[in-house]
Amino acid sequence: MKKVIIRKTEDLENWRRNIKSEINFIPTMGNLHNGHIKLISTAKNENSNINLVSIFINPLQFDNKLDLENYPKTIDNDIKIAFSNGADAIFIPSDEDIYPPNNKNIKFLKASIELSSALCGLNRIGHFDGVCTVVYRLINLIKPKNLYLGEKDWQQLLILKDLVLRKKLNVAIKSIPTQRDFDGIPLSSRNVNLSKNDRKLIRFFSSELLEAKKNFQQDKKINLNEITKKLSAKKITIEYLELLHPHTLQKASLEDNISLLAGAIRCGETRLIDHVFLMKRRPIIAIDGPAGSGKSTVTKLIAKKLKLLYLDTGAMYRALSWLILKENIDYKKEKNLQNILKDISIVFKPNTNSHQDVYVNNCCVTEEIRSQKISSIVSKISSIKEVRKFLVEEQRKIGESGGLVAEGRDIGTTVFPHAELKIFLTASIDERAKRRKSDKNSKDSQEIDLHTLKELIKIRDFEDSNREISPLIKANDAIEIITDGYSINEVVDKIIDLYNDKIPKESEIK
Numbered sequence: 001m002k003k004v005i006i007r008k009t010e011d012l013e014n015w016r017r018n019i020k021s022e023i024n025f026i027p028t029m030g031n032l033h034n035g036h037i038k039l040i041s042t043a044k045n046e047n048s049n050i051n052l053v054s055i056f057i058n059p060l061q062f063d064n065k066l067d068l069e070n071y072p073k074t075i076d077n078d079i080k081i082a083f084s085n086g087a088d089a090i091f092i093p094s095d096e097d098i099y100p101p102n103n104k105n106i107k108f109l110k111a112s113i114e115l116s117s118a119l120c121g122l123n124r125i126g127h128f129d130g131v132c133t134v135v136y137r138l139i140n141l142i143k144p145k146n147l148y149l150g151e152k153d154w155q156q157l158l159i160l161k162d163l164v165l166r167k168k169l170n171v172a173i174k175s176i177p178t179q180r181d182f183d184g185i186p187l188s189s190r191n192v193n194l195s196k197n198d199r200k201l202i203r204f205f206s207s208e209l210l211e212a213k214k215n216f217q218q219d220k221k222i223n224l225n226e227i228t229k230k231l232s233a234k235k236i237t238i239e240y241l242e243l244l245h246p247h248t249l250q251k252a253s254l255e256d257n258i259s260l261l262a263g264a265i266r267c268g269e270t271r272l273i274d275h276v277f278l279m280k281r282r283p284i285i286a287i288d289g290p291a292g293s294g295k296s297t298v299t300k301l302i303a304k305k306l307k308l309l310y311l312d313t314g315a316m317y318r319a320l321s322w323l324i325l326k327e328n329i330d331y332k333k334e335k336n337l338q339n340i341l342k343d344i345s346i347v348f349k350p351n352t353n354s355h356q357d358v359y360v361n362n363c364c365v366t367e368e369i370r371s372q373k374i375s376s377i378v379s380k381i382s383s384i385k386e387v388r389k390f391l392v393e394e395q396r397k398i399g400e401s402g403g404l405v406a407e408g409r410d411i412g413t414t415v416f417p418h419a420e421l422k423i424f425l426t427a428s429i430d431e432r433a434k435r436r437k438s439d440k441n442s443k444d445s446q447e448i449d450l451h452t453l454k455e456l457i458k459i460r461d462f463e464d465s466n467r468e469i470s471p472l473i474k475a476n477d478a479i480e481i482i483t484d485g486y487s488i489n490e491v492v493d494k495i496i497d498l499y500n501d502k503i504p505k506e507s508e509i510k
Helices: 009-018 035-044 065-070 077-086 127-142 152-165 191-192 196-219 223-232 293-307 315-324 334-341 372-382 386-400 411-415 428-439 441-446 451-467 489-502
Strands: 004-006 023-028 049-056 087-093 148-149 172-174 237-244 258-267 270-279 285-290 307-312 345-352 356-360 404-408 421-426 479-482
Touching: 023 035, 023 127, 035 049, 035 077, 035 172, 035 411, 049 077, 049 127, 077 087, 127 152, 148 152, 152 172, 152 258, 152 270, 172 428, 172 489, 191 270, 191 404, 196 223, 196 258, 196 270, 223 237, 258 285, 285 293, 285 411, 285 489, 293 307, 293 404, 293 489, 307 315, 307 345, 307 356, 307 386, 315 356, 315 372, 315 386, 315 404, 334 386, 372 386, 372 451, 386 411, 404 411, 411 421, 421 489, 428 451, 479 489
Parallel strands: 004 087, 023 049, 023 148, 049 087, 148 172, 285 404, 285 421, 307 404, 421 479
Antiparallel strands: 237 258, 258 270, 345 356
């Protein structure tokens, strides 16, 4: 398509009316750098939408008139950079276009008090109100499907996510990790104002944060006073240095797996921010739900797309049930069962089809454990205290370092209660029966009529939900997804979006 530059809101409306594609929107204040290039190129590579970049220096974001006047303006070069890296259109409005005089339709918004009262909001009074006002105005003018933002301005990102929720805006926020320059400092349009000495100081500041992250990965400890002393010794003016919960921006607690170490310093007349995320272990996704809700299929795909370990806890219970039946073990005798469990090994191994095979005591039982015979007994076996204790311990061992997605009945409530994302995946009994009936891998289900299958599912649901130990229940902080009428890929994409919203992209331990 022909690349265009749009300067008037009425021209933007005409352009938008004539295009036949959704819009990716990348808002900027100009003086584009490699961070902006990454945003534009990411938008271009992720989908086939039209990419629109705005260049507008928002006066409402400045509490200092001189700072506004000195903000770098490089419009001609910005246009070249945007078009050469994937922009299809550039919107360059004037102040009067965005804030028409005497126009009562312009809403001047307030940022979330909770999110804007910390960090930068302490000294930049009204700044985030200005950010919310201009982004809300631009979204309503452009009506994009996706809004691309950088994690470098993490507090701003949180505030804009809150804005989208509060105003019920039909736009998805996509973020990219903080982009750093050759010397490790975060890319910023204000970096051009740094003197050599200023740059040396900000480089030291950023290196201290990155070193703190590296050390935290080893000993899980952070000493803010020590970092402050090092910065002060270099005569660096610290505006703030805080360890916070990454989503609430409240003081971090010992229970937090991910925390935000954020700071702001002043170098001459320039104020710069930086942050790192500290993580005790990699993230965990817990997916619970009744039989036949699609958990296994969805979990496998999510693990593959996010490059996480797939932990099929249901298969572990099925494998143990298979062994108990095969060996004719009297599982009602507690001491006998305890002795047997000590010698049982259940492991997962990748197979040639890029899936996992289940082995119990070195015997591959992947197909055998999916029979109706096993389905009819696994709920009883899984309700035995000794069995659950044994397998929950095994599952927690696997999850000690995180980096996995697990599915079952009690993952979010019992096995991994501190999982970063908890999903309760369910579907109607009719829908689950139809799925089980059409499952070519379940020969027994195909031989049972639909009515009987529904009754068996009802019985299984009752047993799972009413067992004394770790019953099937939705965790208080789990997000329920009813899958009736949705394709597998739609459900997978929904959960991945929720994951990306919870987990900063730059936080993962490599």
